[in-house]
Amino acid sequence: MLKLLSALSRSQRAYVFLGIDLALIPAALILTYGVQVLPTSALETLRVSLPILPYLLLIAAALSKSLGLPNIQLKAYERFGIGLTALYALGLSVALAGLSWIAGLKLPIGTHVIFGLCYFIFVVAVRIVLLQVVTAMYRRAEPRSRVLIYGAGTTGTQLAQALSAHDSIDPVAFVDDNTSLQGMLLAGLPVHPPARITQLVRDRRISRVVLAMPSLSPPKQAQIARRLQKMGLEVQVLPSFAQLIGEEALIDKLTPVAPQNFLGRKSADGGLEKACQSYVGRSVLVSGAGGSIGSELCRQIMNCRPTRLVLYELSELALYTVHQELTHLTEGMGVEIVPVLGSVTDARQVRKVLADHHVQVVLHAAAYKHVPLVEANPLPGLANNVLGTRTLAREASAAGVERFILISSDKAVRPANVMGASKRMAELVVQDLATRHAETVFTMVRFGNVLGSSGSVVPLFQDQVSRGGPVTVTDVRVKRFFMTIREAVQLVLKAGAVAQGGEVFVLDMGKPVPILQLARQVIESAGYSVRDEVNPDGDIEIEIIGLRPGEKLEEELTLNGDLIGTRYQKIFCTHEKHLSEIEVASLLRGLRQALASGDEGAARALIARWVEGYGENGAGRKRL
Structure with a gap:
């Protein structure tokens, strides 16, 4: 399955998403009719609505293509994608109301509103489920680097949240010298004392440690890094915010004090x-x-x-x-x-x-x-x-x-x-x-x-x-x-x-x-x-x-x-x-x-x- 997904081109993947979105329209109609009190049953109401369904699907396909909804990648489907989905569902609600009026279907106004809500929920839910399934498939197919984060402060927790959705990195736990944090759960990960690093590395199969303590002096960071490297671990240091935005560019140009001093x-x-x-x-x-x-x-x-x-x-x-x-x-x-x-x-x-x-x-x-x-x-x-x-x-x-x-x-x-x-x-x-x-x-x-x-x-x-x-x-x-x-x-x-x-x-x-x-x-x-x-x-x-x-x-x-x-x-x-x-x-x-x-x-x-x-x-x- 993973090979098949990987072999699909971008346009082919867009058509797959479009097909899924169109298939959800009948499902949303059935749920809409089922949760309402109508003169006829949900299936009977759907049968009566069948003449307008092809037109609704055509309108949905055109609207989806114009909004670019099928082209949004699963891992990039966040607030912007959800906003487009809401606009898309609103457009379909209006289209359903117009087609029903033309076809002479006497449906309550609330039916079209509920259809829009149901369809919005279906599309968003399917995207979320697909993301989890595809991510799980990729993670199972490729080995992930299990990472221990050294430092459970603000920088460390933000790093854990950012890595949680990464394809090849799996944050396992925190270690921190602060005894008040030890034993807590931060960003879904437990905080351990540094004395347990050896046991954590062995039990949790950790291969990399990220030092998330940019405020710690470079010598102390270097001492910690050397101690971890002696354990056979790959050690990386997270830069400070000042370094990321370039505020410390001048520091890189500074030279040691001249020996004659x-x-x-x-x-x-x-x-x-x-x-x-x-x-x-x-x-x-x-x-x-x-x-x-x-x-x-x-x-x-x-x-x-x-x-x-x-x-x-x-x-x-x-x-x-x-x-x-x-x-x-x-x-x-x-x-x-x-x-x-x-x-x-x-x-x-x-x-x-x-x-x-x-x-x-x-x-x-x-x-x-x-x-x-x-x-x-x-x-x-x-x-x-x-x-x-x-x-x-x-x-x-x-x-x-x-x-x-x-x-x-x-x-x-x-x-x-x-x-x-x-x-x-x-x-x-x-x-x-x-x-x-x-x-x-x-x-x-x-x-x-x-x-x-x-x-x-x-x-x-x-x-x-x-x-x-x-x-x-x-x-x-x-x-x-x-x-x-x-x-x-x-x-x-x-x-x-x-x-x-x-x-x-x-x-x-x-x-x-x-x-x-x-x-x-x-x-x-x-x-x-x-x-x-x-x-x-x-x-x-x-x-x-x-x-x-x-x-x-x-x-x-x-x-x-x-x-x-x-x-x-x-x-x-x-x-x-x-x-x-x-x-x-x-x-x-x-x-x-x-x-x-x-x-x-x-x-x-x-x-x-x-x-x-x-x-x-x-x-x-x-x-x-």
Whole structure:
């Protein structure tokens, strides 16, 4: 039957409705005559009326077609369709009265009124019955999604009413935290406490949950959604009325608070000043040019108008992105942009690039910097960060490069992890070259965590907030130095300009910032509150997850604590003891052997031997 109904065209369905409506006319006449006290019986009165019945049917067909009544879909047959039916029944009553008068039938006026009422009731009733029958057939033929509505407020009950007539969705029940609603029937559905969700899902075969609580904060909605998704349920969120009518369009365009707003001190942003003189008119190579630091180095160097900027990058996507951006920025500046796809560990390619483009300044920002990833993959981290630095620095010296600036990290000072140790080993390599190759100025720049860089803590916290939390902090005692990307890059370029060779430059970054405090600031800057013992109804919780392997409570900036001022107020340098040429050669030989054999234990032992302070806080030593 369902296949037959589905095969009917729209015009064919209209004729079916028209036929049903015409067939109801005799039935309405019989009922009309039967409920009245007439001189003759109902059947006799109908027999006498038979001569006018064909004319009445013709008039009914014409009137129905003109009103468009057969073309109204069953599911759309509401107030408008009922109104047309009433007008149609009134027209037939008038037609019956006129035909009866012409035929000489002496029927009371009330007969025509009752006929109109009976016919109206018949047509409406048949439409309602047909709708229920057809809906039941479709529901039986196609599986329906059984839905649980989370939230029994006004929005939830309106949703239940709207879904009750849906072809493929079957609302089953409500759940709500409001104890005053639990146990009630709303929109024909029972209201249950959230604790019964598991039982409801199992007993009522529920596959989807709709969160109908638009007034609830997004973090709390996200928390509920994640809890339900872990149960294997599909979760959908009903938007607020403001979102539906577009009032919240502006909110979609708002961006998270800029990371530099969490610096906790005045930004040391004084411009490059005279530092640009060291880069103007020169051919500059930036390794790791597609990274957070590397790309900002490129942007600021552009302001110094070098003749050529070589973008050396391992990631194709990162290289493409930064090249596209800089190409637009350099229009009309006369600066040649050269994208080079390759690794700094490839000595032959490095040598060719330096020679072909007559590189005079190298800014080495290429490195694996994410502590947990390098800790889990120590050999690739050491190969890239140590041997890559060795290759690029040695080839730069051989090519007669004027300046070589290594981007280092405060994690290189008494490191507790492989990443920090690899940066310290890179520093030792550069310090060794600085003592033996006076024609190239080798220097290092060491700074703390860069706010807003890829993988840094603020974007991580903001992402966790957007997902409803929790925001994870490793330890309540953890503190870090922070600086902005702009500050970090200015430090690099200024240090490169004043370097004499072999120094380590650091920035005065003020006092270290507690990470727990930073987490609170990120949550509150997003407009939410912290959920803790003091505020159990807050939006987002801060979860303490414990120190990760290789993580320290606090970082340091220098090994000896001695800082020497420079001509830049916020920039200091320090001269730290370094290994001899023989010791560096031994270090590199041992590292190559460990890499060749894939021996992580040997690599860690090598770090412990040559890197001062490695594992002193216990984080590194436990892994040996």
